[in-house]
Amino acid sequence: MNYIWLALMAISLIVGAINGRLEAVTTAAVNYAGMAVEISLGLIGIMAFWLGIMKIAEEGGIIKILSRAIRPIAKFLFPDIPPDHPAIGMMLMNIIANWLGLGNAATPLGLKAMKELQKLNKSEDTATNAMVVFLALNTASITFIPMTVIAVRAKLGSANPFEIISTAVFSSTCATIAAVTAAKLLQRLPNIRKSDPNRMKEDSREGDDNA
Amino acid sequence: MLNSLATTVTDTVQQVSQVTAGSESLFVTIMKGFSNLAVPVILFVVIVLGFVKKIKVYETFIDGAKEGFSVAVNIIPYLVAILVAIGMFRASGAMGYFIKILSPLTNLIGMPAETLPVALMRPLSGSGSLGLVTELMTKHGPDSFIGRLASTMFGSTETTFYVIAVYFGSVGIRKSRHAIASGLIGDLVGLLMAVFICRIVFG
Known part of the structure; x- marks a missing residue:
């Protein structure tokens, strides 16, 4: 992330200077900073709502039931997470919300899942393998109804705005498989392995309950 | 972005059902x-x-x-960092150079050059890439090959950098390790597959 951020900033400033667009670049910085805060604060209401609902779901045992239901897949994708851990159920809820195109619900559910994953993390600021796999599922996320783009197509008078559903589902499925495979393969690289905050526990299967 | 995407869902369902009433398949009705x-x-x-x-x-x-x-509130610093960088990158005109460098490659795989900006913008900015898709469809028509391909591309992946900033930001993760690489590999495969499947389905 360090290098990407540095590259984005440095390239923008250099290219901006060459193009004589430095003013536009700084204006963009100010505008986008404001936008970032707006987006974050805009999440508060919906965030609070879904976190409240999820607390009920958790105490009512729904998350546990979900976690059990997908144990075989979860074991393969997230070998470091104890099978009954609420993180699994939360991640499943998030992924289902993504499938249904419920962006509104997917983010709070995903963030709740991250919180659960962070409880299993030995470090404060370094991502675990499980987190990276979960994000891979999310960044490529399969959506069965990409509503936004369908709406734009409809507005522009498409004869069949929905015709891109099948192609989008196909390519997003490929993207998801690729992203997860990449995450799984990259975590074996020596450098990335070394930075795994849970590497001390790699061989034990109990996870860490009292970290 | 994710949340603006979501807020439009409810009104778009109504708009879409008006436009497509009558010509709607059973599958679509069920999905909706x-x-x-x-x-x-x-x-x-x-x-x-x-x-x-x-x-x-x-x-x-x-x-x-x-x-x-x-x-x-925890997300704010992370989102400011990434959105400012992306905003500056777009405003500087660097994106245009990127497209010029990459266009010989896209011709090779049968991807119309017009759709390249969408592909590059998709992982960076949700609203930015949606804007580009809308622009392309206005110009070429939503039912043109370019329009269909651009729509498929948009539906193929999420906004990788936004997701990473928000998700890691919420729990204070600064060292994302191989998350960005994995996400971008997924984006790349998704975009290539979008070209591939659109060529087959829409010719």
């Missing part, structure tokens, strides 16, 4: 019904099950909801 019903059904199941299990649903809700504020 599913999407509309999902949230009410989830809420119903959660609350009823909570009640059955004798949980104080109201108190529990408040307890969980309290976290909403801190989570949203």
Whole structure:
């Protein structure tokens, strides 16, 4: 992330200077900073709502039931997470919300899942393998109804705005498989392995309950 | 972005159903019904099950909801960092050079040069890439090959950098390790597959 951020900033400033667009670049910085805060604060209401609902779901045992239901897949994708851990159920809820195109619900559910994953993390600021796999599922996320783009197509008078559903589902499925495979393969690289905050526990299967 | 995407869902369902009434397949009707019903059904199941299990649903809700504020506030620095960088990158005109460098490659795989900006913008900015898709469809028509391909590309992946900033930001993760590489590999495969499948389906 360090290098990407540095590259984005440095390239923008250099290219901006060459193009004589430095003013536009700084204006963009100010505008986008404001936008970032707006987006974050805009999440508060919906965030609070879904976190409240999820607390009920958790105490009512729904998350546990979900976690059990997908144990075989979860074991393969997230070998470091104890099978009954609420993180699994939360991640499943998030992924289902993504499938249904419920962006509104997917983010709070995903963030709740991250919180659960962070409880299993030995470090404060370094991502675990499980987190990276979960994000891979999310960044490529399969959506069965990409509503936004369908709406734009409809507005522009498409004869069949929905015709891109099948192609989008196909390519997003490929993207998801690729992203997860990449995450799984990259975590074996020596450098990335070394930075795994849970590497001390790699061989034990109990996870860490009292970290 | 994710949240603006979501807020438009409800009104778009209505608009879409008006436009496509009559020509709508059963599959689409089912999918749409599913999407509309999902949230009410989830809420119903959660609350009823909570009640059955004798949980104080109201108190529990408040307890969980309290976290909403801190989570949203935690995200701010991460989102500012990434959005500012992306905004500056776009404003500087660097994107244009990128496209010029890459265009010989895209011609090779049969990807129309017009759609390249969408492909490059998709992982960086949700609203930015949606803007580009809309522009392309206005110019070439939503049912042109370019229009269909651009729409498929948009539906193929999420906004990788936004997701990473928000998700890691919410729990204070600064060292993302191989998350960005994995996400971008997924984006690349998704975009290539979009070209591939659109060539087959839409010729």
